[in-house]
Amino acid sequence: MTGNGARLARQWQGQFEGQLLTPVDDAYEASRRIWNGMIDNRPELIARCVSAADIRAAVKLASAELLPVSVRGGGHGVAGTAVCDGGLMIDLSRMKDIRVDPVSRQVTAAPGLLWGEFDRATQAHGLATTGGQVSHTGIAGLTLGGGIGYLMGKHGATCDNLLSVDLVTADGEMLTASVEQNPDLFWAVRGAGANFGIVTSFRYRLHPLGEVLAGLLLHPRELAGELIAFHREFLVGSPDELDTSIGFLNSPEGAPLVAVVAMYAGAPREGERVLEPLRKFGPPVADLIRAMPYTGVQSMLDDAAPVGDRYYWKSNFVSEIAPGLVSVLRDGAAAMPSPHSIILLFEIKGEIRRVPRAAMAFDHRDANFELSIIARWTDPGADAANIGWAREVWNAAQPFVSAGVYANHLTADETGSRVRAAYGAEKYDKLAMLKARYDPGNFFRLNHNIPPRGA
Ligand SMILES: Cc1cc2nc3c(=O)[nH]c(=O)nc-3n(C[C@H](O)[C@H](O)[C@H](O)COP(=O)(O)OP(=O)(O)OC[C@H]3O[C@@H](n4cnc5c(N)ncnc54)[C@H](O)[C@@H]3O)c2cc1C
Numbered sequence: 001m002t003g004n005g006a007r008l009a010r011q012w013q014g015q016f017e018g019q020l021l022t023p024v025d026d027a028y029e030a031s032r033r034i035w036n037g038m039i040d041n042r043p044e045l046i047a048r049c050v051s052a053a054d055i056r057a058a059v060k061l062a063s064a065e066l067l068p069v070s071v072r073g074g075g076h077g078v079a080g081t082a083v084c085d086g087g088l089m090i091d092l093s094r095m096k097d098i099r100v101d102p103v104s105r106q107v108t109a110a111p112g113l114l115w116g117e118f119d120r121a122t123q124a125h126g127l128a129t130t131g132g133q134v135s136h137t138g139i140a141g142l143t144l145g146g147g148i149g150y151l152m153g154k155h156g157a158t159c160d161n162l163l164s165v166d167l168v169t170a171d172g173e174m175l176t177a178s179v180e181q182n183p184d185l186f187w188a189v190r191g192a193g194a195n196f197g198i199v200t201s202f203r204y205r206l207h208p209l210g211e212v213l214a215g216l217l218l219h220p221r222e223l224a225g226e227l228i229a230f231h232r233e234f235l236v237g238s239p240d241e242l243d244t245s246i247g248f249l250n251s252p253e254g255a256p257l258v259a260v261v262a263m264y265a266g267a268p269r270e271g272e273r274v275l276e277p278l279r280k281f282g283p284p285v286a287d288l289i290r291a292m293p294y295t296g297v298q299s300m301l302d303d304a305a306p307v308g309d310r311y312y313w314k315s316n317f318v319s320e321i322a323p324g325l326v327s328v329l330r331d332g333a334a335a336m337p338s339p340h341s342i343i344l345l346f347e348i349k350g351e352i353r354r355v356p357r358a359a360m361a362f363d364h365r366d367a368n369f370e371l372s373i374i375a376r377w378t379d380p381g382a383d384a385a386n387i388g389w390a391r392e393v394w395n396a397a398q399p400f401v402s403a404g405v406y407a408n409h410l411t412a413d414e415t416g417s418r419v420r421a422a423y424g425a426e427k428y429d430k431l432a433m434l435k436a437r438y439d440p441g442n443f444f445r446l447n448h449n450i451p452p453r454g455a
Pocket residue numbers: 035070071072073074075076077078080081082092111131132133134137138139140141142143144145146147148149193194195197198199200305408409446447448
């Protein structure tokens with residue numbers, strides 16, 4: 001395998017401005033390692049691209065040599081589909097170009113950017129768009145699967161703010177997709193993007209955003225039922241600017257906690273007024289809410305998801321946090337084999353729910369919450385216990401969740417019906433037809449795959 005990679009690297013290097021790496025190259029190990037330490041795949045060859053032309057050359061290489069292809073953006077994909085075992089990994093992580101136009105309030109961003117890098121560049125102009133809640137997540141995979149974050153109530157999902165993409169298709173063609181150009185492709189890219197090509201450039205709409213009020217409220221875990229009941233009432237009529245999540249977690253010392261993560265995307269003084277009742281409830285054992293720059297909010301949870309630990313994730317959308325679900329999650333949290341695991345309920349409200357459902361592939365806007373059960377540990381010997389824990393909690397939660405799931409939170413072992421559940425039957429069928437048009441040979445299949453209709 002290594003010999004073949006070396007031969008291919010020698011033969012094709014002249015076509016690349018970037019590098020072709022084989023297992024003997026120093027940069028190979030770092031390039032194949034991703035956020036989830038469970039993923040230990042070894043590509044035969046890695047194309048570290050620096051331009052759209054490199055991406056096109058990589059697609060041609062894989063076609064000519066009949067190599068399976070994976071695409072790495074930020075390398076945060078929960079399922080680890082960025083790294084193939086054997087085959088060619090097309091690594092975009094060196095593509096970091098970003099251009100903000102403060103007049104039109106638009107940004108053009110390359111696919112190797114992480115949200116921390118993206119937010120720093122846009123916040124330099126007092127602008128932002130909806131991004132992920134951990135700064136080392138890639139913009140590419142998150143946008144192409146949808147994108148939920150602190151600004152979704154005010155400005156919609158990340159994909160709702162996407163204006164156009166440039167991409168390389170399976171046959172090496174370069175296309176632009178937007179509402180005006182290739183609109184059916186643009187429909188598919190916003191939610192199921194990894195199936196349709198390799199995006200070389202994203203253009204997003206930006207919004208003014210200054211300092212915000214944000215942070216965590218920590219309560220003893222036994223208050224979970226009362227807190228969630230209070231939170232439910234508190235959310236009624238709350239402004240789009242307010243984003244909250246509920247988390248079941250442990251303190252660094254191991255104390256069982258339930259937390260509210262909150263951000264108010266408006267003037268901090270107004271946020272103080274809006275958040276006052278929630279901050280008074282309990283009162284919390286710690287109130288960590290304060291005014292901070294948006295870039296600070298976007299990295300405040302980074303320590304809860306360090307790169308390289310082992311992870312397993314189970315999720316579903318939820319309409320209502322019923323008392324039965326609270327019991328399941330409280331009991332589940334008490335049974336965590338690893339103190340670093342976490343259960344999150346992201347609130348879905350405001351603008352993300354107002355965008356018409358048919359507008360794009362991304363779905364389940366009518367959910368009120370997204371439930372993520374995230375097992376995190378470091379010892380490979382504890383894999384079975386931690387994976388088993390996440391599955392058990394998820395199984396116990398099934399009577400209380402909706403059928404839908406968020407594509408970006410699917411794990412490697414969730415294929416077929418779970419991918420279908422990410423889009424719903426009607427959208428899935430439309431996606432399979434579009435796949436047959438844009439990628440009939442299923443060249444882009446190492447992803448949450450939608451096989452072409454008729455394949
Ligand atoms: C710690 C953590 C926090 C997260 N927080 C959030 C959050 O707040 N909100 C949210 O919505 N999601 C969140 N996610 C989920 C996140 O959206 C997905 O993990 C997403 O896939 C990450 O994108 P990436 O580019 O880093 O990943 P990668 O693993 O590089 O890519 C993921 C998938 O997209 C494909 N892909 C990557 N780049 C391209 C490209 N340019 N063209 C075509 N296909 C491409 C890959 O082939 C792969 O199949 C989080 C994930 C983690 C691990």
